[in-house]
Structure formats: structure tokens, C-alpha cells
Amino acid sequence: MTENPEISIVLPCYNESEAVDSFFGRIIPVLNKLALSYEIICVNDGSKDDTLEKLIEIKKTVSQVKIVDFSKNFGKDAAMSAGLDFSRGKCVIPMDCDLQDPPELIPEMVKIWKSQNVDVVLAKREDRSDDSLAKRLTAWLFYKSFNQFSDLEIPENVGDFRLMDRKVVNVVNSFHERKRFMKGLFALAGFKSAYVGYKRPVRSGGQSKWNYWKLWNYALDGITSFSTFPLKLSTYFGLFVTLLAFLRGGWILIRTIVFGIDVPGYASLMTAILFFGGVQLLSLGIIGEYLGRIYLETKQRPLYVVKQIL
Numbered sequence: 001m002t003e004n005p006e007i008s009i010v011l012p013c014y015n016e017s018e019a020v021d022s023f024f025g026r027i028i029p030v031l032n033k034l035a036l037s038y039e040i041i042c043v044n045d046g047s048k049d050d051t052l053e054k055l056i057e058i059k060k061t062v063s064q065v066k067i068v069d070f071s072k073n074f075g076k077d078a079a080m081s082a083g084l085d086f087s088r089g090k091c092v093i094p095m096d097c098d099l100q101d102p103p104e105l106i107p108e109m110v111k112i113w114k115s116q117n118v119d120v121v122l123a124k125r126e127d128r129s130d131d132s133l134a135k136r137l138t139a140w141l142f143y144k145s146f147n148q149f150s151d152l153e154i155p156e157n158v159g160d161f162r163l164m165d166r167k168v169v170n171v172v173n174s175f176h177e178r179k180r181f182m183k184g185l186f187a188l189a190g191f192k193s194a195y196v197g198y199k200r201p202v203r204s205g206g207q208s209k210w211n212y213w214k215l216w217n218y219a220l221d222g223i224t225s226f227s228t229f230p231l232k233l234s235t236y237f238g239l240f241v242t243l244l245a246f247l248r249g250g251w252i253l254i255r256t257i258v259f260g261i262d263v264p265g266y267a268s269l270m271t272a273i274l275f276f277g278g279v280q281l282l283s284l285g286i287i288g289e290y291l292g293r294i295y296l297e298t299k300q301r302p303l304y305v306v307k308q309i310l
């Protein structure tokens with residue numbers, strides 16, 4: 001293996017026994033054809049199946065493979081962060097193991113990186129027709145609200161599949177936060193970028209590790225990591241309600257002076273109490289979301305634990 005390869009592929013793997021063989025079957029010819037030095041950093045994210053054994057088997061024939069084996073499952077973002085930490089290539093390409101990021105796109109990305117003076121080449125999904133309507137709708141909603149609430153702009157329909165120059169990777173590696181919303185961290189690093197379009201194929205084998213509950217939490221992490229706008233919501237809402245209360249209070253006062261006391265009011269009182277109970281709990285919840293994250297960040301625990309490097 002050369003000291004600093006041209007390309008590092010970063011491959012987080014979690015229970016990918018069914019997918020690894022076909023992944024390597026497709027990527028190795030592509031990389032060999034490029035005739036540039038490369039390394040493939042496989043991060044075994046605590047797989048419970050025989051993913052590690054399969055990777056070790058592949059390493060026997062492909063010497064460019066390096067395996068970072070985690071002590072347990074730490075999640076894709078931690079696995080990718082580890083891959084970026086261990087990579088030494090002049091450019092780095094994070095990829096999914098399930099062939100949803102087609103390896104055939106790599107030569108074009110490398111060509112653009114070398115010829116167009118850009119530091120990031122993003123693979124953009126041009127067609128999401130294979131995703132369900134609900135998935136496309138929630139993805140769209142997420143991108144819109146993220147870009148609205150945060151100062152950052154994350155490009156729509158761009159996943160982690162991208163080429164990054166070493167400069168960019170070094171910046172991303174210097175962010176030490178525990179909650180690693182990678183799309184946000186990549187965008188935070190900045191640098192000039194170009195796009196290549198592709199159609200995202202369906203998974204080659206095995207199962208997606210995502211469900212809607214996980215996606216919701218992922219979206220929450222993303223927004224709370226990059227925006228404090230939700231915290232301000234209660235301030236503005238509070239101001240608005242206070243103004244209304246003044247007007248309404250004034251009106252009740254005048255009405256009582258002019259027309260006397262009006263006793264019935266159970267319905268309006270009940271509604272107001274329940275409504276503001278809800279609003280207060282919601283505001284507390286928002287504060288709690290941030291507080292919990294501050295708590296986790298302050299502990300400074302390691303992002304991942306490496307059991308062995310092969």
C-alpha cells in the first residue's frame with residue numbers, strides 16, 4: 001500500500017453480510033480501471049452477522065482494504081467519522097455498502113475534482129421515483145425546514161455519497177461534536193462544489209436500517225445541531241399571546257364596568273387552560289431537546305471505540 005493514496009473510499013458496514021461481496025465485486029474493477037492508488041476503509045460498526053469475516057476474506061485478495069472494527073454498534077455517523085479519521089487519501093469518498101451509491105460514478109467524480117478546480121463533488125439524486133411518496137414528502141419537508149431554520153444551506157437530494165478533497169476532510173475531522181449530523185458538518189465546512197446526477201437504485205441486498213422513528217430523530221438532531229430557532233419559537237409565541245391577552249383583558253374590564261359581571265365562562269376558561277398547558281409543555285420539551293444535547297456534549301465521551309484495526 002502506498003503512503004498517501006489518491007483515493008480513500010470510506011465504507012460503514014453494519015450487518016451487511018448480504019451486500020459486501022457484490023459491493024466489492026463492482027467497485028474493485030472500477031477502481032482498478034482508474035489506475036490511481038486507493039484504499040478502502042471498511043468500518044465494521046458492530047455487525048451481528050458475519051460482515052467482519054467477509055471483510056477479512058476480501059482483504060486477503062485486496063490489499064488496499066483496511067478494516068476498522070468497532071467494539072459495538074455506534075451508528076452510521078460515528079462509523080463514517082472513524083472512516084474519515086483513518087483515511088489518508090488525497091480525496092475521500094464515503095459510500096454505502098448496499099450499492100445504492102453506484103461505484104460507476106467514481107471516475108466521473110474524480111475527473112471533475114481533478115479538472116474543475118473544485119474541492120467537493122456531490123452526487124445528486126435526480127430521480128427518487130423508487131422512494132415511496134411518504135419518504136419523498138418527508139425528505140422534502142426536512143430539507144425545506146432545515147434550510148429555513150439554520151444559517152446553512154444543505155443541498156437537496158444529496159446524501160453522504162460525495163468526493164471530498166483532503167482539505168475538506170481535515171476540516172470535517174476538526175469538528176468535535178458528538179451528535180454528528182454529517183450532511184450539516186459537510187455543509188459547514190464549505191468549499192467550492194460541483195454536482196454529478198444519478199438515479200439512486202434500490203438496495204442490493206439486506207435491509208435498510210432506517211424507519212420513520214429513526215428518521216424523525218435524525219431530523220431532530222439535524223435541526224437542533226444547526227439552529228436555535230425552535231428555542232425562539234416560544235419567545236415569539238409568548239409575545240404574541242401576551243399582546244392578545246392585553247387586548248382581551250382590557251375588553252373584559254371595560255365590559256364588566258359597563259355591563260356588570262358575566263359569570264358563565266367554563267368553556268373559554270377550560271380551552272385556555274388546556275391550550276396553554278399544551279404550549280407550555282411543548283416549550284419545555286423544546287428546551288429539553290437542547291438541554292439533553294448539551295448534557296451529552298459536555299460529557300466528552302469518545303465518538304466510537306475501536307476494537308481492532310486490520
Ligand code: UDP
Nearest residue numbers: 012013014045075076079096097208209210
Ligand atoms: N450503517 C452503519 N451503522 C448503522 C447503520 C447503518 O454503519 O448503525 C451503514 C450501512 O451498513 C450502510 C450505510 O450505513 O452501508 C447506509 O445504511 P442503510 O442502507 O441502512 O441506509 P439507507 O441507504 O436506507 O439510508
Ligand code: MG
Nearest residue numbers: 096098100203
Ligand atoms: Mg442504503
